[in-house]
Amino acid sequence: MRYALILAGGRGTRFWPRSRARTPKQLLPLLSAKTLLAETVARLRPVVPPERIWVLTSRQLRKRVLRQLPEVPARQVLAEPVQRNTAPALGLAAQVIHRIDPDAVLGVFPADHHIARPAGFRKTLRPAYRAALEGSLVTLGIAPRWAETGYGYLEFASGVKPGEARPWPLRSFREKPDLKTAKEFVESGRFYWNAGMFFWRAAVFLEVLRRYLPNTAALLASLPAPGDRRFNARLKDIFPRCEDISVDFAVMEKAENVVGIPAGDIGWSDVGSWNAVYELSRNDAQGNVARAELLAHESRGNYVEAPGKLVALLGVEDLVVVDTPDALLVARRERTQEVGQLVKLLEKQRRNDLL
Amino acid sequence: MRYALILAGGRGTRFWPRSRARTPKQLLPLLSAKTLLAETVARLRPVVPPERIWVLTSRQLRKRVLRQLPEVPARQVLAEPVQRNTAPALGLAAQVIHRIDPDAVLGVFPADHHIARPAGFRKTLRPAYRAALEGSLVTLGIAPRWAETGYGYLEFASGVKPGEARPWPLRSFREKPDLKTAKEFVESGRFYWNAGMFFWRAAVFLEVLRRYLPNTAALLASLPAPGDRRFNARLKDIFPRCEDISVDFAVMEKAENVVGIPAGDIGWSDVGSWNAVYELSRNDAQGNVARAELLAHESRGNYVEAPGKLVALLGVEDLVVVDTPDALLVARRERTQEVGQLVKLLEKQRRNDLL
Numbered sequence: 001m002r003y004a005l006i007l008a009g010g011r012g013t014r015f016w017p018r019s020r021a022r023t024p025k026q027l028l029p030l031l032s033a034k035t036l037l038a039e040t041v042a043r044l045r046p047v048v049p050p051e052r053i054w055v056l057t058s059r060q061l062r063k064r065v066l067r068q069l070p071e072v073p074a075r076q077v078l079a080e081p082v083q084r085n086t087a088p089a090l091g092l093a094a095q096v097i098h099r100i101d102p103d104a105v106l107g108v109f110p111a112d113h114h115i116a117r118p119a120g121f122r123k124t125l126r127p128a129y130r131a132a133l134e135g136s137l138v139t140l141g142i143a144p145r146w147a148e149t150g151y152g153y154l155e156f157a158s159g160v161k162p163g164e165a166r167p168w169p170l171r172s173f174r175e176k177p178d179l180k181t182a183k184e185f186v187e188s189g190r191f192y193w194n195a196g197m198f199f200w201r202a203a204v205f206l207e208v209l210r211r212y213l214p215n216t217a218a219l220l221a222s223l224p225a226p227g228d229r230r231f232n233a234r235l236k237d238i239f240p241r242c243e244d245i246s247v248d249f250a251v252m253e254k255a256e257n258v259v260g261i262p263a264g265d266i267g268w269s270d271v272g273s274w275n276a277v278y279e280l281s282r283n284d285a286q287g288n289v290a291r292a293e294l295l296a297h298e299s300r301g302n303y304v305e306a307p308g309k310l311v312a313l314l315g316v317e318d319l320v321v322v323d324t325p326d327a328l329l330v331a332r333r334e335r336t337q338e339v340g341q342l343v344k345l346l347e348k349q350r351r352n353d354l355l
Numbered sequence: 356m357r358y359a360l361i362l363a364g365g366r367g368t369r370f371w372p373r374s375r376a377r378t379p380k381q382l383l384p385l386l387s388a389k390t391l392l393a394e395t396v397a398r399l400r401p402v403v404p405p406e407r408i409w410v411l412t413s414r415q416l417r418k419r420v421l422r423q424l425p426e427v428p429a430r431q432v433l434a435e436p437v438q439r440n441t442a443p444a445l446g447l448a449a450q451v452i453h454r455i456d457p458d459a460v461l462g463v464f465p466a467d468h469h470i471a472r473p474a475g476f477r478k479t480l481r482p483a484y485r486a487a488l489e490g491s492l493v494t495l496g497i498a499p500r501w502a503e504t505g506y507g508y509l510e511f512a513s514g515v516k517p518g519e520a521r522p523w524p525l526r527s528f529r530e531k532p533d534l535k536t537a538k539e540f541v542e543s544g545r546f547y548w549n550a551g552m553f554f555w556r557a558a559v560f561l562e563v564l565r566r567y568l569p570n571t572a573a574l575l576a577s578l579p580a581p582g583d584r585r586f587n588a589r590l591k592d593i594f595p596r597c598e599d600i601s602v603d604f605a606v607m608e609k610a611e612n613v614v615g616i617p618a619g620d621i622g623w624s625d626v627g628s629w630n631a632v633y634e635l636s637r638n639d640a641q642g643n644v645a646r647a648e649l650l651a652h653e654s655r656g657n658y659v660e661a662p663g664k665l666v667a668l669l670g671v672e673d674l675v676v677v678d679t680p681d682a683l684l685v686a687r688r689e690r691t692q693e694v695g696q697l698v699k700l701l702e703k704q705r706r707n708d709l710l
Contacts, residue, residue: 309683310682310709311682314684314686314690319685327665327666327667342652345652
C-alpha cells in the first residue's frame with residue numbers, strides 16, 4: 001500500500017518576521033490562502049488518502065500541524081523529541097509505519113515546497129511508487145530551468161530525458177554548486193534539481209539503514225509498538241543518540257539500488273526566500289506584488305506584505321517590505337536569502353519575543 | 356509691550372503617515388520629545404512671557420493646541436473659522452491684540468520650524484522688536500548655508516553682513532528660485548532665506564493693511580471687542596470674505612518702511628520633509644537615524660520611525676520608513692518632499708480614515 005510521509009519539522013527562518021519559531025515556513029500561507037503544509041496534503045490526496053498520510057514534525061509544532069490537517073488522524077502525526085537530520089527522521093517514520101504495515105511503500109515529501117503544476121507532479125508519482133515497490137530507493141529529479149546555485153543536483157546516467165517519467169540510474173548526488181558548475185550541470189542535460197522527495201518500501205529502507213547507519217537502525221529497532229504507552233519515553237531516550245546526518249549522505253550516495261525519476265517542468269520550487277515568493281506570485285502592471293492595500297508612486301518590482309494596512313511606496317524599487325505587529329523587515333529583494341542571518345543576530349541577542 | 360504670535364494653523368501633509376488632519380506637523384514631536392509648537396513657545400519664553408504669547412490656529416486644532424500649551428491663557432489661542440493665507444490671518448491677530456493693547460509690538464513666528472541655536476535666535480529678537488517699535492515692518496533673514504531651492508529669499512541692500520543683527524534695508528522678496536538662481540543668490544552675499552518671521556506694531560500693520568488691502572482691513576475693523584459674545588459669529592461671517600493672499604505679496608513687497616534683520620547661522624530649518632528630519636537628527640555609525648529598535652545589516656543612510664517595533668533593514672540605503680498602526684510609508688529619502696502628492700491621491704480616493 002502507498003503511504004505519504006510529509007516532513008514538517010523545519011524551522012525556515014528565512015521568512016522572518018512572518019515566520020516565527022511557532023509558525024515556521026510550512027505553516028504559513030505564502031502562496032495561496034492555504035499554508036504550504038495544507039497545499040502539500042491537498043496535492044497528494046488524489047493519490048494517497050488521508051488514512052495513509054503521515055506527518056513528521058517537532059514536539060513544538062505538533063498541535064499546530066494537527067489543527068491545519070483535520071483530515072489526518074492524530075496518531076499519524078509523529079513528533080521528533082529533538083531535531084535531527086533526515087536519516088534518523090526517515091528511519092523513525094519507516095520503523096513506525098513498518099510495524100503497522102510491513103508492506104508499506106513510502107513517498108517522502110517536504111511540507112514547505114511549492115509545485116505550480118500538481119497534475120504533472122502526480123503523473124511522476126505512479127512510476128516512483130512502482131519502482132519503490134520493486135525494491136529501489138527512488139528519488140525525484142526536477143529538470144532545471146536555470147543554473148540555480150541554491151539547490152543540490154542529481155546526476156543521471158546518460159540518455160536521460162526530462163518528463164519521460166521512468167526510473168533511470170543515478171550517478172551521484174551533488175551539493176549546491178557554484179555558478180560555473182551549475183551552468184555546466186544545466187548544459188549537460190544529465191543534472192536535475194534534487195527536490196528532496198524519496199520513495200521506498202519501509203522494509204527496504206530499514207535494511208539499508210541497518211547496513212549504513214547500524215547504530216541508528218538498532219536504536220530505532222528498540223522502540224516498542226507505536227500504540228505502546230512506553231513509546232514516547234523510549235523515543236525521547238534514543239532519538240538524541242541517533243546520528244545527525246542527511247539521508248542523501250548516509251544512504252543514497254552509498255546504496256546500490258538507487259534510481260531517479262526525471263520529472264519534466266512541474267513548476268517546482270523550494271520557496272527559499274521572500275524573493276522566491278515574489279517570483280512565484282502574479283505581479284501588477286508596475287511589477288509589484290502586494291498583500292496589503294498598496295499605493296505605489298514610481299515604485300517597481302517590490303514585494304509588500306502588511307495585512308490590514310495601507311502601504312505607500314515612493315520612488316523605491318526591488319524591495320521586500322514585510323510588516324507584523326512587533327517587527328518590520330525592509331530588505332533589498334535580491335538579498336532576502338540572507339534574512340536567516342538577521343534571525344541569527346536576534347538569537348544572539350536572545351530576543352525570544354521576536355523569534 | 357512685546358507680544359509673540361505663533362502661527363499654528365498649517366496642514367503640513369508632508370509628514371504623512373505620522374501627520375494627519377488632526378495632528379499636523381506642528382503638533383508632532385519630530386526633532387525632540389516636544390512638539391515643534393511646544394519648542395517654538397519654549398524658545399520664546401525667555402523673551403516673551405506666556406501672558407503675551409498668542410497663537411493663531413484652526414477651529415479643528417484649537418483644543419489640541421490648548422492641551423499642548425497649558426501655560427498660554429485660552430483666550431489667547433485664536434481660531435480661524437476657515438483657512439486663509441497670512442495677510443488676513445495676521446490682520447485678524449493685529450486687530451484683536453490692538454484692541455487689548457494699542458501699543459502692542461508683535462513678533463510673528465511659524466509653529467513648525469526648527470532652530471538649532473535658540474540663544475543665537477533670541478539675540479536677533481531685541482533689534483527686531485526695537486525696529487518694529489520704531490515703526491518699521493521687520494522681517495528676519497537667515498544667512499543661507501547652501502543654494503536651497505525650497506525657500507523664498509530676501510534681497511538686502513548691499514553692504515549687509517550676516518550676524519550683524521541690526522535693521523537693514525530690503526530690496527525685494529523673492530519666490531523659491533531655480534538652482535542656478537539660488538546659487539547666484541548665495542554667492543552674492545545679499546540674499547537671505549525668508550524664514551516667515553515678522554515684527555511690527557499692531558497699529559502700524561493695521562495701517563498698511565488699510566492701505567494695501569482695504570477690503571480685508573474694513574472687514575476686520577468691523578469685529579466687536581474680543582470678549583464680546585458676538586465676536587465668533589461675526590468672525591465666521593467676515594473671515595471667509597477676506598482676501599486669500601500672503602503677507603509678503605500683499606504688504607511687504609509694497610510697503611516702504613520694510614527692513615530686514617540679517618541673522619547669522621542660528622541653525623534655522625523649515626523642516627520641510629522627512630529628509631530634513633533625517634538631516635537634522637544625529638545619525639549612528641552607519642548613518643541611520645532610528646526612532647525604533649533598529650537591526651541594520653549592510654544598510655546606510657536610512658530614517659526609520661516605528662514606535663514600539665523592531666525594524667530590520669537588509670541591504671537598503673537612503674530610505675525613509677515610517678510606520679503607524681494603519682499606514683506604512685517606504686520612500687526614497689531624497690524624494691520625501693513628494694509625500695504631499697501621496698496624500699493628494701488619498702484625498703482623491705476619499706480615504707478620510709487615513710488623512
